[in-house]
Amino acid sequence: MPTRLWSYILADLWRLLLLTTAVIVAVIALAVTIRPLADGKLTPLQAIHFMGLATIPMLAYAVPFGAGFAATLVYHRLAQDNELSAAHAGGIGHRSVLAPALISGILLAGTLGVISDQLIPRFLRTMESYVRLSIADWMVVQLSLGNTFEFNGTVIGA
Secondary structure, three states, X not given: OOHHHHHXXXXXXXXXXXXXXXXXXXXXHHHHHHHHHHOOOOOHHHHHXXXXXXXXXXXXXXXXXXXXXXXXXXXXXXXXXXXHHHHHHOOOOHHHHOHHHHHHHHHHHHHHHHHHHHHHHHHHHXXXXXXXXXXXXXXXXXXXXXXXXXXXXXXXXX
8 A cells, every 4th residue: 555655645635725725714704704894793803703703614615625626736746746657657556546535535524514513503603693783782883884774664863
């Protein structure tokens, strides 16, 4: 078994996977936070905490893209440097070279399944509690922004 080759491929694959996923999660969490912050539902300190809470649910979107991107880069580099040809000439089959990606895919699918079932609903409920305001708080926010506030057909403007 080509364990040394597998360890090198796994190291590159997981390094790129973690880096790519971290960047994608940060960008998506920032995008999710912009709307409540612009609407006045979050203070700047709450927005930072809200972004932290949004990272776990955004993993469901970011990990598949990060894994695909990482696998593409790793195997492209192996092909570009003729390492795949050298491994094949050395008696290592193409399926054997793909084993680290397969193992990583199975591990990531299982982890995402558990996260989607257990953690994501908890984090989404916590995020909802940050955004949900009482009627009085919402009225204060809207009036301080110079907007009118409508409740039960009554329009209040200040």
